[in-house]
Amino acid sequence: MxxxxxxxxxxxxxxxxxxxxxxxxxxxxxxxxxxxxxxxxxxxxxxxxxxxxxxxxxxxxxxxxxxxxxxxxxxxxxxxxxxxxxxxxxxxxxxxxxxxxxxxxxxxxxxxxxxxxxxxxxxxxxxxxxxxxxxxxxxxxxxxxxxxxxxxxxxxxxxxxxxxxxxxxxxxxxxxxxxxxxxxxxxxxxxxxxxxxxxxxxxxxxxxxxxxxxxxxxAFRACPVVYSYQDLRLAIKPQAIAFQDEVIEANQGNLAMALATNYGVDDRERLKANVANAIFGQLPSSALFMNIRERDSLAYSIHSTLDVYRELMIVQAGIDSTKGKEVYEKVFDELHKVAQTPINPAYFQEVKLTILSNRVQAQDYQWFELELVFLDWMNPASDYSLATYEANLQALTEAEVRQVLLDLTLLGAYFLKGGEA
Missing domain, CATH: 3.30.830.10 (Metalloenzyme, LuxS/M16 peptidase-like)
Structure with a gap:
């Protein structure tokens, strides 16, 4: 640099x-x-x-x-x-x-x-x-x-x-x-x-x-200030909103739920959250997909994602317009079950390998490698090498990942209910 x-x-x-x-x-x-x-x-x-x-x-x-x-x-x-x-x-x-x-x-x-x-x-x-x-x-x-x-x-x-x-x-x-x-x-x-x-x-x-x-x-002008990127989290925190809905003109309902996380800014903390998210709702083998969609047939689609900067886990589902509150409560029930049930060791390792495989594949894209150079400059205390990523991933324990899920706090949901607006 x-x-x-x-x-x-x-x-x-x-x-x-x-x-x-x-x-x-x-x-x-x-x-x-x-x-x-x-x-x-x-x-x-x-x-x-x-x-x-x-x-x-x-x-x-x-x-x-x-x-x-x-x-x-x-x-x-x-x-x-x-x-x-x-x-x-x-x-x-x-x-x-x-x-x-x-x-x-x-x-x-x-x-x-x-x-x-x-x-x-x-x-x-x-x-x-x-x-x-x-x-x-x-x-x-x-x-x-x-x-x-x-x-x-x-x-x-x-x-x-x-x-x-x-x-x-x-x-x-x-x-x-x-x-x-x-x-x-x-x-x-x-x-x-x-x-x-x-x-x-x-x-x-x-x-x-x-x-x-x-x-x-x-001949660019010098920047008058130097910005710090050491804690990339929004200072403003979300407020709880319970369950809210709105009728719109659509053929189906779309549910979006928010859960507050409390993981830290360091790489290992975020990696724990990524693994927890994968197990709960991101992967096709996740609890939300296998149970709410496949077993109970309550959703056409369902998955969870992390909003890192806002410290949120967002669950989204495409569902029948009459099922909004039911799926909302079901997601929260699934969260409790996953958080309180020991994770099968073989499945836990499978999830880790899936996440690692995605990272390895990303290494074959030049823009991803360029982004790592930028991230290294933003966070000089971090190590973005593949070897460190794999070591940190494999070191995570089942108890640590379940603790992330136990610490999630439900903030509420917004349901776009399909029908005649």
């Missing part, structure tokens, strides 16, 4: 495992729901070109000319921070038939980052802005039409009632999209370049000296 100047970091992981170089340029700022929707639209504008690149077709052609280089721009929420990220991948120099293409690739990325101007008096820009805004609105509408996702969003909205900064995600306040202007985009773009903490992460055959020269040419 090299800190080039205050707030600008360069992380390079040399590797000959892949024939490609992967580069991720991250701009990190405190999360703000109003800015998040602006940055979501800004990401689409980046993917639509720059002052020098007129539209998406021209950008796609430029990437094709670089022998199929890829590009994606997007944002994500990581607890109290927002990451605006430009990702790109390209064949390494030795596999290219021409010299200088690597420099052309880096020049293209620099153009997309620095050569943006959201001029409201420019008719071409107005047309591009209107198109990307319309496309984003359609994307958000598709999310709204997904009743499973809608139930989870409604659940979090009620858990954090009155605190939208806690329950909103990467898209931020979607209701503000329609009122966004080019002036808003210019303002958030300027802030991104001037006040974000910048982290450039590279994996492959790029040299640190090469990337340092490139970053220096971009």
């Amino acid at each position: 090299k800190e080039m100047k205050s707030g600008i970091h360069l992380l390079v992981e040399p590797s000959s495992k892949y024939k490609t170089n992967a580069l991720s340029l991250k701009f990190i700022m405190p999360y703000d729901s109003k800015e998040a929707i602006q940055l979501t639209l800004l990401a689409r504008m980046f993917e639509a070109g720059s002052k020098a690149i007129g539209n998406r077709s021209q950008l796609e052609q430029a990437l094709a000319d670089l022998y199929g280089a890829s590009l994606s721009v997007g944002g994500r929420r990581r607890a109290d921070y927002y990451e605006f990220t430009l990702n790109s991948q390209m064949l390494a120099d030795q596999f290219l038939p021409e010299d200088g293409l690597m420099h052309s690739w880096l020049d293209l990325l620099a153009d997309l980052v620095l050569n943006q101007a959201f001029d409201a008096s420019d008719e071409v820009m107005q047309a591009r802005f209107a198109l990307e805004k319309e496309q984003l609105a359609r994307q958000l509408k598709r999310r709204q039409d997904n009743k499973k996702q809608l139930a989870a969003r409604k659940l979090k909205e009620h858990l954090y009632q009155g605190s939208p900064e806690a329950y909103l995600g990467a898209y931020g306040d979607e209701a503000l999209l329609d009122s966004l202007t080019l002036e808003d985009l210019q303002r958030v773009y300027d802030k991104l370049l001037q006040k974000a903490q910048i982290v450039c992460v590279a994996h492959g055959r790029l040299s640190e000296a090469q990337l340092e020269t490139w970053l220096n040419s971009l």
Whole structure:
């Protein structure tokens, strides 16, 4: 890791495992729901070109000319921070038939980052802005039409009632999209370049000296503050809501339940929670799937997931619209049974091996390896190597995992009851 100047970091992981170089340029700022929707639209504008690149077709052609280089721009929420990220991948120099293409690739990325101007008096820009805004609105509408996702969003909205900064995600306040202007985009773009903490992460055959020269040419301003990522948990805690329901126009019901966890921030604690989640509701062999869906036929689908930053376990089920309260109570009963019943040793080892297998398979993706480099920088006290992960996983005891389940606290549920709204 090299800190080039205050707030600008360069992380390079040399590797000959892949024939490609992967580069991720991250701009990190405190999360703000109003800015998040602006940055979501800004990401689409980046993917639509720059002052020098007129539209998406021209950008796609430029990437094709670089022998199929890829590009994606997007944002994500990581607890109290927002990451605006430009990702790109390209064949390494030795596999290219021409010299200088690597420099052309880096020049293209620099153009997309620095050569943006959201001029409201420019008719071409107005047309591009209107198109990307319309496309984003359609994307958000598709999310709204997904009743499973809608139930989870409604659940979090009620858990954090009155605190939208806690329950909103990467898209931020979607209701503000329609009122966004080019002036808003210019303002958030300027802030991104001037006040974000910048982290450039590279994996492959790029040299640190090469990337340092490139970053220096971009002449980013130094970030005025240094952010800490040592405790990525939201400070605002959820409130209990019991069981709530709402009738919507749909063919079936969608149930979302929340259980509060109390695992810590260190890797071993989170690994315990992952194993507990797998046994309770994540895997096809889990208690929720085998008992509520297969044995009792009370759900068309059911599974659990962990919301790490909010310290929640979320259970979601697609069920008959008349079964909401019954399945809600049944899930809680299953939790007690699993937590209080010793886990079969052979099954416990099978779950561990399944989790380990998923991690091993992930190691074959360059973007996953690049993410590990970033996580290592975020949490220098942690060891993200596969060997350490396997050792920690195998060291977990059945009693530790069941204790995670015993410590879960039911906060409530939100049930979207299908019918005539």
